[in-house]
Structure formats: structure tokens, C-alpha cells
Amino acid sequence: MGGKTAKAAKATEGSGSELGEFLRLRRAAVTPAELDLRVPSEHRRVPGLRREELAGLAGISLAYYTRLEQGRSTNASDQVLDAIARVLRLDATQRAHLYDLARRPPRAVRRRPPSEQPHPRSVQLLEALHHLPALLLGRRNDVLAWNPLGHALLAGHLPYEAPADPATRPSMSRMLFLDPHTRELERDWEHYARTHVGYLRLVAGRYGEDRALAELIGELSMKSPEFAGWWAGGNVRECTFGSRVLDHPVVGPLEVTYQVWLQPDRPDHRLELYTPGPDPAAADALALLERESGPAQRAAAARASEATASAR
Missing domain, CATH: 3.30.450.180 (Beta-Lactamase)
Known part of the structure; x- marks a missing residue:
């Protein structure tokens, strides 16, 4: 697949991968120091939180969070999403976006809606x-x-x-x-x-x-x-x-x-x-x-x- 075609495909991929992409990007944007986590700096390959760190702070299992980030779980409760949003320090708009992605039906069929008409x-x-x-x-x-x-x-x-x-x-x-x-x-x-x-x-x-x-x-x-x-x-x-x-x-x-x-x-x-x-x-x-x-x-x-x- 060519570079531009790959970018377009990635930009329009399904909800599971979009949720995972969003979580990975937000996880990378939060440093352990911001959450008062004391971790050794050497040999750390990720710029932000590791999956296990986020899961532990959110009070959920690493296996469950991994399934969620990989788009293999689509029934996260409000409590789980709120906990993840808290750890990732999401603002109100980002939190709403997290809910939109997590609540979207898996493999939803994209349809061309009728043309919009002004009232x-x-x-x-x-x-x-x-x-x-x-x-x-x-x-x-x-x-x-x-x-x-x-x-x-x-x-x-x-x-x-x-x-x-x-x-x-x-x-x-x-x-x-x-x-x-x-x-x-x-x-x-x-x-x-x-x-x-x-x-x-x-x-x-x-x-x-x-x-x-x-x-x-x-x-x-x-x-x-x-x-x-x-x-x-x-x-x-x-x-x-x-x-x-x-x-x-x-x-x-x-x-x-x-x-x-x-x-x-x-x-x-x-x-x-x-x-x-x-x-x-x-x-x-x-x-x-x-x-x-x-x-x-x-x-x-x-x-x-x-x-x-x-x-x-």
C-alpha cells in the first residue's frame, strides 16, 4: 500500500483501532512524574505511561486494559472509562471523545447519509x-x-x-x-x-x-x-x-x-x-x-x- 493510501486508510479505520490509537496517544502524553510515580529512568522505552502503570492506577487488570486498547473489548463500563479518563487527565472534550469511541458498535457499517438541508x-x-x-x-x-x-x-x-x-x-x-x-x-x-x-x-x-x-x-x-x-x-x-x-x-x-x-x-x-x-x-x-x-x-x-x- 502506498504512503498516501496508507495514511487515508489509517485515518478512516474502524472504531476499535480508533479507540486504541486514542488511548495510546493519550498514554504517551502523560509522564509518570505527573502522577507521582517513581520509576527508574534507564531502559524505559516509552515516553509516557506503560500499559501496566495505567491499568494499575485505574484499578483494572492489565489483560482487560490490553484488550480494550487493542479493540477486543467493546463493553467497558462507565466506571472503567471514568477511571481511565482520570489517569490520563482527559479534559471534558477528550472524555466525551473517549466515550464516543468506546460506545460505538464494533465494525459499524458506514452509510452515506442523505444530503443535509438547512431548516x-x-x-x-x-x-x-x-x-x-x-x-x-x-x-x-x-x-x-x-x-x-x-x-x-x-x-x-x-x-x-x-x-x-x-x-x-x-x-x-x-x-x-x-x-x-x-x-x-x-x-x-x-x-x-x-x-x-x-x-x-x-x-x-x-x-x-x-x-x-x-x-x-x-x-x-x-x-x-x-x-x-x-x-x-x-x-x-x-x-x-x-x-x-x-x-x-x-x-x-x-x-x-x-x-x-x-x-x-x-x-x-x-x-x-x-x-x-x-x-x-x-x-x-x-x-x-x-x-x-x-x-x-x-x-x-x-x-x-x-x-x-x-x-x-
Whole structure:
């Protein structure tokens, strides 16, 4: 198997091996000294905890923990998972990811889910937010809808109507790693991209049966060396808020903050709302962007609304 193909296969492997990989990576990240374990340093071949050390601290047998790490046990109790999470010093996001991987049925069949459709109320909310950039993102970070200013801020080089058709719907994940425009837009691209990889790994653990998600991860692993390397690191994290500094082609540099809101009836759909950063110049830049792109964006939005209405 070629190098890139092997990476893609590893990125999309089954839940048992994903659980084992996660446990091994987290075990390697915790040193005996952090847990007040006194062990001789010579002849130690692993950088973190050994299996027997983790098992002993968690109060479970080495044989059972080994089966769990090798994907040969899929019925770990909450008490066992909590004990392992405590020893590995997992945060809340990592703990949730551990549960997702451990609770997934073995050899779950991956299916291609139906195309995601935005809820009309979510689209109405986007349209009402005239002065703030906003996007509605699906489970796999596909853009289900955006308002004119959200489009102008993050993807002005793409057609405004693109999210309306699942076949042309932009993928924020692909754009971040494979689209030169998006890469140049992000001043601290590496930081934001690393964060994005951690979020994708979290989602992959939560929706392991999603074939399209697995294919996305495989594609990015093959086409982006950075993605493949960071994915192998095993980090997971939520992306619910943060800040981004953009080198925008129309209004120049500006800092924005973002907040993510989950949809109550569709928790895998996220409304991503942007506000100006603390520098007053950021608000001025967003206002300028709205003025510069406003007429064309509003015309495109009207065409998109008419197309959606005629399709119903």
C-alpha cells in the first residue's frame, strides 16, 4: 500500500483501532512524574505511561486494559472509562471523545447519509442578521447557508448561490486545507487549521457511521501533508468560540471573533456568528465590506431565495 493510501486508510479505520490509537496517544502524553510515580529512568522505552502503570492506577487488570486498547473489548463500563479518563487527565472534550469511541458498535457499517438541508427558520435567522457575518454549517462543515456578509467575509471568491445545491456546496474543511484563497485569508493559518483538525476528529468519533465524513478525512489525509500529520497527533477539541485575524482582499487586515450556536432540533447543525474584534478598526472594516459588497450580494441573495422558493 502506498504512503498516501496508507495514511487515508489509517485515518478512516474502524472504531476499535480508533479507540486504541486514542488511548495510546493519550498514554504517551502523560509522564509518570505527573502522577507521582517513581520509576527508574534507564531502559524505559516509552515516553509516557506503560500499559501496566495505567491499568494499575485505574484499578483494572492489565489483560482487560490490553484488550480494550487493542479493540477486543467493546463493553467497558462507565466506571472503567471514568477511571481511565482520570489517569490520563482527559479534559471534558477528550472524555466525551473517549466515550464516543468506546460506545460505538464494533465494525459499524458506514452509510452515506442523505444530503443535509438547512431548516427554514435557520435560514430566516441568517437573512435577518444584516450587519453581522453568519454561516450555517452541517455535520461535515459543509456550508448549508450563509448571509451576504458571511459570504463576503470568508468566501467572496465563490458564487453566493453555491450552498443551495448539495453538489456544489462549499466545504469549509476542504477550503481550509486545499483552497489557496482561504489559506491566504487566514493570518495564523496553522493555529486555526490545527484547531479544525481537532474538531473534525471529535466529530468523527461522534458519527463513526458517516461514510461521507470518513471519505472527507481520507481525502484531506491524502492531499494535505499538514492535515495528515496533525490528524495522527490524535488531539480533539470543540470549536465553540475564538478569534481570527484575516488578511481580507477587499478591506485589508481585520480581527473577528466567532461564536457557535447549536440548533436545538439539529445539534449537528451549527450557526457560526462573527462579530468585530476589540479594535474599533475591525468594526469599520466590516462596515466597509458590507458597503463594498452589498448591492451584488443582495442581488445574489434574492436570486437564491427565488430559486429556493420555486423548488418547494
